[in-house]
Amino acid sequence: xxxxxxxxxxxxxxxxxxxxxxxxxxxxxxxxxxxxxxxxxxxxxxxxxxxxxxxxxxxxxxxxxxxxxxxxxxxxxxxxxxxxxxxxxxxxxxxxxxxxxxxxxxxxxxxxxxxxxxxxxxxxxxxxxxxxxxxxxxxxxxxxxxxxxxxxxxxxxxxxxxxxxxxxxxxxxxxxxxxxxxxxxxxxxxxxxxx
Numbered sequence: 607x608x609x610x611x612x613x614x615x616x617x618x619x620x621x622x623x624x625x626x627x628x629x630x631x632x633x634x635x636x637x638x639x640x641x642x643x644x645x646x647x648x649x650x651x652x653x654x655x656x657x658x659x660x661x662x663x664x665x666x667x668x669x670x671x672x673x674x675x676x677x678x679x680x681x682x683x684x685x686x687x688x689x690x691x692x693x694x695x696x697x698x699x700x701x702x703x704x705x706x707x708x709x710x711x712x713x714x715x716x717x718x719x720x721x722x723x724x725x726x727x728x729x730x731x732x733x734x735x736x737x738x739x740x741x742x743x744x745x746x747x748x749x750x751x752x753x754x755x756x757x758x759x760x761x762x763x764x765x766x767x768x769x770x771x772x773x774x775x776x777x778x779x780x781x782x783x784x785x786x787x788x789x790x791x792x793x794x795x796x797x798x799x800x801x
Contacts, residue, residue: 630698631742639701639740639748640673640693642773647795649679657681659795660718664690665728678718685715690732700739701748706732738769746774752783 640663649657657679665674672694679687688711692704708714709731717723740748749770764785771778776797781790 629742629744631695631701631740632698633695635742635748636673636693636695636701639771639773640675642746642776643675643771643778645776646798647778648798650794650796652792657686661691662718662721664721664724676714676718676721676724678715685711688714692735696739700741703738703740704735705738706735709733740769740771747772752781 643661644663645661647659647661648655649659651657659677659679662676662678663674664676672692675691675693677687677689677691678685688708690706690708692706693701694704695701706729714723738750738753740750742748747770750768752766752768754764754766766783766785768781769778770781778795780793780795782793783790
């Protein structure tokens, strides 16, 4: 019985030590995440290039913990996804990214190339939102938990998604588990080199 109690205590101790080593998330991390995510990406699905993604900063305000990005994803000539992302620190453990829909998405197609276009608008152009909570797993690395994300048009309803952003490598990963299966599909966003 004593041996069992000692093992249990050792396990608890190891977990408490692990919890203390978790890196803290700060407002600076939110700003860094926001700045690093900006740019143009080639999206690869299971080793096959399929789409282009553009993350464009909009409504920038110096010193604000709330940062905004316009996201547009196209497959050839067809736009398959438009969102406005809001990056908000929650506490020293996590931060949140809210995915907003646009009330009139057609009005903003291609405007990732002209971020000043959004200066003539405010958040009243948005509707609904879905939330992803990210944790900092190490410097330059952030990830969400698995979440059932019904609001992303290019994924059928009920699919489970998991996101990971590795800023230092300028890439993001999405794992998708289609509804009703245990099969995981991998998506990789590689930032395009700019001169």
